[in-house]
Structures are given as structure tokens and as C-alpha cells.
Amino acid sequence: MSIQAIKSINAIRFSVWSPNEIRKYSVAEITAPETYDEDGMPVQGGLMDGRLGTLEPGQKCLTCGNTSARCPGHFGHIELAEPVLHIAFIDNIYKLLLATCRSCSRLKISQDEIDEFAKITNRDAVYTIISRKRIPEQILEKSKKTKECPHCGKKQYELIFTKPTIFIEKTDIGENRLLPITIRERFSQITDDDIKILGYDPATARPEWFILQALPVPPVTVRPSIILETGIRSEDDLTHKMVDVIRVNQRLKESKEAGTPPLIVQDLVDLLQYHATTYFDNEVSGIPQAHHRSGRPLKTLTQRLKGKEGRFRGSLSGKRVDFSSRTVISPDPNLDLSEVGIPETVAMKLTIPEVVTDWNMNRMKKIIINGPNKFPGVNYIVRPDGVKIRLDFVEDRSIIAKNLEVGYLVERHLSDGDIVMFNRQPSLHQMSIMAHHVRVLPGKTFRLHPSVCPPYNADFDGDEMNLHVPQSEEARAEAMLLMRVQDQLISPRYGGPIIGGLRDFITGSYLLTKDDTKLSVQDFSNFAMLGGFNGVLPKPKFNNNDDGSSMYSGKQLFSLFLPKDFNYVITSKWSKGTNGTDKDVVIKNGQLISGVIDKSSIGAEEPESVLHRIAKDYGNVEAKTFLNSILIIVKQFITHYGFSYGYADLELDDNVQQNILSEIENSYAKVYDLIEQAKNGTLKLTRGLSSEEALEAYIVNELSKARDKAGSMASTSFDENNAGKIMAITGARGSSLNIGQMAGALGQQSRRGQRLHKGYNNRALSHFKNNDRNPDSHGFVKSNYRDGLSSLEFFFHAMGGREGLVDTAVRTQQSGYMQRRLINALEHIRLEYDGTVRDPHGHIIQFLYGEDGIDVAKSDHGESFNINRLIDSQKIIDVGKPALQNEINLIAKKYTKSFNPRLKKVVLESLLLSKLSMEGIEKVCKKGLDLYNKAKVEPGQAVGIITAQSIGEPGTQMTLRTFHFAGIRERNVTLGLPRLIELVDARKKPVTPTMDIFLDEKIKSSRENAIKTARNILQTKIGSLISNIETDYATQLTLNFNPSRLKERDCKIETIKTTLQSNKKLKVESSGNTSLVLKLIGTHDAPSVIAIKNKILNTTVKGISEIERVTLVQKGDQWIIQTTGSNLPKVLEINGIDTKTVRTNNVSEIATTLGIEAARNALIDELTSTLEDQGLEVDVRYIMLVADLMCSRGYMQQIGRHGIAGTKDSVLARAAFEITVPTISHAALSGEIEKLKGVTENVIVGSNIPIGSGIVDIYMNMTNQN
């Protein structure tokens, strides 16, 4: 902050205005429904009364004498002829009426109970922190049941609440409407002590104030009228509503004075209540909305605050800024990675303030003469006395230039080298806003290096991006130190690089570094220069060629830019895709010895790549220059090489084409065979599937094999130099599946993971016969993209294609909302100086961040340092004999003192295996300790926000497909985004609860025992054992059991008999071997007999409720029971299971049976596996933080409005998230104080946010100054 804020808000207290206060603050009583008279002057006592403030710039306010710029506006009031209820407090009014006596207004619980509750609230036993909150609820429950007041002994009546505003009491003499007046009287008798127990603060909110006697009239500045082009004055919606209130109020007053019949007066009171209600909230259910003359519903107070475009989210949390710009982006590989190309026209509008000094005087003079219309120029000059000169209006700029003095402020054009912030929405993670250096270029688009696309998730199909110019020296310094592209190379999500080569850069580096690439000395020198090499050129590798010349290898060119002591080994993607040699890429002492450079070496989002290693070992700047040099020469190389892909590259030999077709025919034949088998009932069934399902599964399997074969046949028929193949194998773009679909066959089209069956009667399209079994008629596409699809195939393809589109649209919405909730729940969480993770109110979430205090962004792929890398690089220069074991132990002990147990172990183990000399070990340890200390998190770090981003951002990349059949298995579980949302929602029950039950040591290898145990677990209902049931509606039911089912479930008639004995409505008459006769007790009509029958069928005779299905799975030599449905407490009691390892995916069940700590562990497990399953890498530290936060209050809290975001200490933060208006009114009645410690609150009031660099301040000891 360059200018100190003069005033700062310390706290905000919320309270309810009492009628007296309303009158006290009022500067005018408003009585006239008219606003302006014929002359256009505001009517005295009207809604536009001059005393309420002023709108027009020239006018002076009648109350404070200020002009419109400085007058804050003043409240007026309306005296209501009859009191009305305040709609925002209607629920509280209802609850108070229920809780208090109708006669003495005491709480309807005994004095003892009151004292008891009061003790809890007052004695401040801190461990009642949670239980305390339930007191109002408990009182309400108790009072509701009370029939007689324990204090005065008066009888209490039932209360009927007709929403939104009518209360009726059911007295002995009939129904009696409670008018606001009566309610007010009752409420004013309630004692302060009584309402304190209910959570009210009597100082800020007496319940009688919920009934309005005077209505505050907001100042005109709140509801300005606008003058349309036609000269007609148009009033604000609020003014319209106030006019309605005044009119009705006036009529009511008159009719009361005139002695009109009470019925008519009551109608007017109701109308007044309606207008007062809609004035506060025009979306109350149960009453019609108030409309504008044009038919548009009025936007009244609640509507102004609520929702995305409301005051909180629209105007206070999100603010418009100056010095920003937005336009289309396009690529420019000639730029530096950290640069952004800016059109000259934009550069001439955006300015940077620069103070004139002796050192920049000449330059400033020059650009001032250039003026606003010539680049680089100046738009404004601010003199030290504060006068701002706009250079557009200056005729002779040279005079100004001549008079320029030190201390003038020059607002100059943006020019090369300035630092700006560049952003693409949606801003899902911190790398969505990065600092770039300006490069002013011709053209009309922002230019950026294609390699910075991944962090922004940008492409060039019309994307637009935003640019912000920091104006203060501090802001620029911060941007430069924290936000530049090279400082964001490593993603904090997983501690690996997010920036790297992509597309043609990958292809190019493959082409450059493959074994047979040779470069002439001339070319080599040119490339070296282009990459910025300035050293001595190496000796060419290939000498004495046919023409006697010397040639360099491509690998030599690549090696030029590697650090000289760089060593590295990796398996390239290319090697994996071709011959499968392991660790083919070898770099020794900065020389690429063998292997090709492809995606795994320099690709984006590739951990352990060359780029990652350089960034970690030599620093970000080195990594950036390396990447810049490589990319520019690769770009040049591939441009000259000439690399293209077209139809001709997809042409197949005739015989290959024939083979593909016959392969598909073969598969079709197999499918027909399967169908035939299914018809004959000879199809081998998989457990748990019906024959129909099994057949479908087999067919799908067969057809997918056909597609794979067609694809691979096509793909293998192309030679190694095929452009598509190069791209697929090196990882530049596409996969062999894509090539297969272009040249081979497209394969099965699907919807929701199923083949296409429906659409018309028994067929997918009207062109097929009913129940056609041909794979063609169920969406199998034999054609490929190159040859084109037949019209029917095209339709099928469109069906599958649409699903993809819908899926993306739904997914972005869902993941966007999840991200918003995560951010809201975690934004205020930061790292404190003592290493704990806390919210700004001091509540500890973690005692040590990530349990080891390591910052993932500064880590090496999640590890504070890579010990093996250190050892390897030491090994090359290490001399002397290997250290002895006890020597290593000693040295390690000395250096690893501050390490955590796991790291200690890992380091020691690696050192023991290293065979390094003693000095070597010492050096490695020293370096390790140094790196460890550097990788620690810094105080103030916004760990919460980074966590939310690291979990929210991958959400956008997840699949939405809810179910997943792992092969031909019968258990399906929710996966991907829906599962992630379910977990952070902390639902009571997941959509697909399942358990994994391991067996006891003794019996785990026996299938027999596993089956026996499974039978005890699986819920068996009578309905599933029965073959038929004979119902005699008058007397009896006969259950006939299916003997094979009885045997399968291991149930006996006897046990069924005993279970049924508890049913009071029937008697077990007689039992046969496989049947039971049940006699009905009493007489029943047909429907109730059916009800009894259903109850019998649903009776559980064996097993555990909720467990719907069990499957035995063999893993290694042990059997595991997997279930559908989950019931942990009951399963734990089953004999023969391993109670130590039983797992369920129902986290809240774990919380209730195993405790909160177990739930936290389960949550971590579930989140990790959900993310891993989708191939998304997220560091455990983030998952731990979310789990710890959700479990920090002793019970599972949801990430959302009912959980963490809803229980935040800050009123403003809660209001800005969701349920705006009820939050505020509740804050008012309990007299909450907004302490402005969090993030959102401070954004709203416009102060610095207390996180990251915002918590750092400079303190000066004033006493020591002299």
C-alpha cells in the first residue's frame, strides 16, 4: 500500500431497528404518495423529499447541505396506521409464539429447566460449544408439547401458521386470528433472560421489533430515479413499492377514522401487510408477486441482495477494474515463454504511472513529445500539486516536455518489458493468472507462446483472455517475485511441471534427436545461434561423409542447451511404443548419448521429465531458458523439415482393407453364435447376471475386440515414418486408437455405456426390423473416418456424439459449483507462523501442514527432495572408498534430526545402498537438509485456497459417467465427479454403498467358509425364498417355499417360523417340509390382507439388513466378500470376518461406528482412490487438509451451505455464499459482530485480505527511534 488508508473498519454489528430508532434516524415522515409536483419539484413529505438526500449534481441536500457527490442520503419513515409483520423474521415470530405462554409470555418450560439451560449458556463451560447450539431447538420441542403454562397455569392452544403471514389460534370457542397487535403485546412481555436462552441478544433485537410500527424509507440515493431519453422520469422499483405502501396506509388511516366496518378495515390491514411483505421480499411463496406496469415483477430489497447478480456476489465480491483489457488470443512461438504480445492499439490505451526522476528525464521528455497518439507515448501527466493534464487537449507538447520537473507523474504507454498479469477464465487454479513481460506487437490479438497454453487451458479457436496492468511499485514487485511464468512451471497440485513442449514441439524434438538426423555445420551453427548458444561449438560427430564433409547429429544440437553436469535416464514414449527398450534416453554430463526426446522428456504435465529435473536441480530460470532455446530450435527444425498429415497418410493396402473387413465379419459370426447359444440356453452365465445381461456383455466384449483388431491392423500397416504414427508414438497428438478409427473402423457407438437399443419400437432406427440382432442395427460402425460413414452409421455416431456434448455441458456446471463450494469452505484457511493450519479465528485444522510441513509446489513430486537424484549426481564425482555402515548411520543421524520418521527412514535406506564415500554421504546429507529446509511451507501461505483449487480443478477433467462395470463384474459403483461430489457433500448414504469384507485368518483361504459367512451377511427376506403364496382373504395365507432357494441361502423352515412369531396379526398354524400355513388373527378386509402379505414377504429371516447382494472374489489365496449395500455395525458382529480390515464406502457410517478419526482416514482413502481412478494426480496433503477440515468439529461437515461454509464465523462471508437474506436477519437477532478477519469479508468492505503477502506488515519500534 503506497497510500495509507485513513479509516479502516474494525467490525460490523448487525441488529434490528426498533420503532424508536427508526423514528430517531428519520429526517422526514413520508405521508404523500406523490413524488414530484407539476413543476417537477419533489413534493414535501413525498418519497423524493429533498431532505432524504439529493440526486442531481447541482442540488444541495436539505438535511446535510452537501452536494450529491458527498451527501450519503438520509432515512425517512412512514408511520403505519396498523402494525404489520416483518417477513424476514416470520419464522422467528412463529417459533416465539410456539415457545411462549399466550398469557404470561414466559417460556413454556418449567423454571428448573430454564435455569438449567441458562446455566449452560451462562457458565460458559467451553465443552458445551456444540451442545449449546441445540438449546433453542430443544426448548421449542418441549414447549410445543406443553398444554398448560408451567408458570401461570393457563391453558395453551394449538397454533396454525398459514404462510406467509397469518397466525390462527384454535381456542375453545373457535378459531381466533392473531393480529400483529396481539403478537406485539405478547412479545413485549417476554423477559430478556428468556430470549437470551433462545439465542437472541435483547440489546440488538427485542422480539416486538419484528412487528413494524414505522417503516423506514431508504434515502433517494438507494433508489435513484432515472430520466429517459423521452424526458419522462422513471422511478425505481423500491419507490413504486413505497408508493403502494403509503397509499394503502393513507386509506387505512382514513377508514379507521371514519369508523368503517371492521371487516373492511381488516381487508385494508391485510393489503398493507401484503405491500410491506413484498417491499422486503417479492418472491415469498404463497402470495402473488407485485408487478410493474409493464408486467415485469418488481425487484425489491431481497432481490437486490440475492443471487449471482445481487449486491453481495455481483457488486461486492466481484468488482470491475480499470487498467484491464480483453481480446482474442493467438499463438506466437517466436515469443519468450514469459512474454505476452500486446497490440499497439491496446498498449496505447493502458498506462503505467512513472515518476519523473533525474535518470529518466530525457526518456520521459521524448515520450511526452510523442503524445497520446504515437507509440510509445504518454496519455496523462500529473503535476506534484495534483493537477492532471490530459495530453489529448495539449496543443504544444514540447512546452510541457520542456517544463517537466522531477516529481511529476507520467502515465505512459505500456511498453516492452513492463510486467502485466494475464488471465483466462475460468480461473480454476493459480496458474490461470500469471505475470508476463510485455512485447508490443502489430496486429489486433494478444499473442502468447503455445507452451503456456496448458496452465491457462487455452487454445486458439477464438479464446479471449484478460490483461491487467499493476499500477503500484509494490504490485509490480509482487507480480515479478511470485507470478511470473517461470515461477509457475511446477504445479502445486502434484509438484511436477505443468508447462512443457506440446504438439509439433514434441514431434520436432523427436525428429531432431532420432538416430539418423544429421545436420550440416552451417545448419548446426544457425540453430545454435537461434537457441542463444554462445560457447565453443563441439566437434561434429560424423566425419568423412561421402562428400568429405562433416556433419553434426541432432542429439548434439539438443545437448548444447543442457547444463554441463546434467545426468538423466528415462524411458521415452517412443521406446515404449516401438521396441520397448527400457531407459533408452541417457544423458550423461550434459550430453544426450542415446534415445529420443519426446513427450516423456520435455512434454507438458510430465513429472520426472528433463524439464522437471532441470527446474528442480538448477532452478526455474535455467529451466525456462532451456525450454525457450529448445522450443525455438525445434520449431525452426520442424518448419524446415516439413511435417504434414493428410488423407494420403491414411491410405491402406487393398489386402489390409480386405483383412479388416473379414476380421469384422468373423466377429459378427461369433456374435451370431453367442445369440444362438443364448437362445438354446447353453450360454455360460456369469454370476449375478441374467442371461440377457450376460449375452449383452459378451457381445460388447466381442465387438470391442473387433474394433481393436481393425484399428491395430490399420495402425501396424503404416510404416514408422507415417506422420500420424510418429505423432501417436511420441505423444505429440492422438493415439493409435484415433488412427484406427480414421483408417480402420470406428467401432461400437454407445449411449450411457450401452449399445444403442432404443429409439423406435424394438429397434434403434426405423430402418431396421423389430428385434434385429445384427450388430449393425445396434450402432456398430464398420466404416472409418477416411472413407466416410453410411447414413445409418452417421446417425448412430451422432447419438454417441451428442452424449459427449451433453456430458461436457453438465460436467462444467457441476464441477464449477463444486469448485465454488470448495473455495468458499477453504478460502480463509492459512498457514500460521507456528506451522499450524488455522482459520482466521484461530481454530486449528492441522497441527502441521500436510503432517510434514512441506509445500507441494516447492517439493519434488511431493517429496521434499529426491535423495536418489542427489546420490546419483554425487556418484559421478565421488572418489574414495565406500563408507561403512555405522559411519553412514552416524552422519545420517546428524543431518536428519529435523526430518520426520518416514523421511529419515527413506534417506537412510538410500544412503546405505549408495556405496558413496564418507565425504560423499556428508555432502548429500548437507544438500538434502538444505533442500528440505527450502521446501517447507511459508507462513501466511493460502493453503486453503490452493487445496480447493487442487481438488476442484481436476474435477473439470473427470468423467460424468456414473456407473462403471469393471469387466463382466456385477458390482457397480459411483465413480468420477459424482462420487467426488458425494464425498465432499458428506452424504448420509452414498448412491451405491458397498463393502469389502475380509475373512478371518483361519478361514480366509477356504471357499466353503467364505460362502457360509456370506450367507450370514446377505439379507434374506421371505419373499426371495418363496415359490408361490396362496391367499385366502378371509382366513389364512399359505407360503410355499422353493427348496433349492432354501438350500442356497441355508435357511430352515423352523427359523422362518420363529421370526414370524413376532408378527401380532397372525399365528403360525402348521408347517410342512417346504410350506407354512399362517392363520390370520381377527377379521381383515382385502387391502389390509395384502398389506400383511407384503409385510411377511419383506420380513428378514437371515442376514443383515441393507446388504442386498454379496459376491465372492478371490484375491491371491484369500477370499473376499464384496457386497452391494452397507451396514458396518452389524457386519462387525458377524463371526468369521476380519474386524480389523472391514471396509465400506459409506464414510458417515464409519463416523458413527468407528469414530471421527476413522472417518477422516476413510475419507482420505475414498478421495484418493476416486481421483486416482480417473488418472488424476493430486497430492495427499490437499486431500488430508480437506478431510481434516470436514472432520474438525467432531462430526462430518459438508463442504457447502449446510456445513463449513454455513458455519463460518463471518456473517458477510456466509451471506455472500448462499441464503443471503436469512443469514443477515439471523445475524441481526443474535446481535452477531462481523470481525472482518476472513477473505470474502475484507473483499466486500474493500480492505486488504489477511492471507499470503497480505498478512505481512512492517512494524517499527517507535521508542527506539531516537
Place this chain on the structure above:
Amino acid sequence: MNKDDIHVDISNHIYVPKHEIIAKQEAEKVLQKFNCKPTELPLIFENDPAIIKLGVKPGDIIKITRQSATAGESLYYRYVVEV
């Protein structure tokens, strides 16, 4: 949840870390170390299944020794509160 509801000893379950009540003195030390009020610690209910058999009362502080993926082993503290 009632004490009688649990027949099985759950403290051996892989998900349940070691919970122990710490003495008043040690509790003081913890609060001092982290410079916080007891309510600023993470909470745990007095009837949490993992501590119900330890004989806790509201106001105690529980030390939890967690198995950690990052640190091998780590300590966590929770303040026992009324339900």
C-alpha cells in the same frame, strides 16, 4: 450412540488410530505450545466410538497418533465436547 451398542472392539480397525487421554499437565503444555484456547482445537464428541471406552469426560484433551502417508507418524489433538 450408546456404550452398549458396540460389542466389537473397534480400536484395532485399520482406520482407527491410537487415541489416548492426556494428563492435565500435558494438556496445558499442548495448549501453550500451540498458543490456543481448548475450543480452538479440533473437537471430538464424548461419545465418539473410538474414545467411549477410555472413560473420557467433556473437557479432556485426546492425543491421537496417526499413521501418516507423508510423515510416517504424526500427532493430532482433539478437545472432548458434549454432544
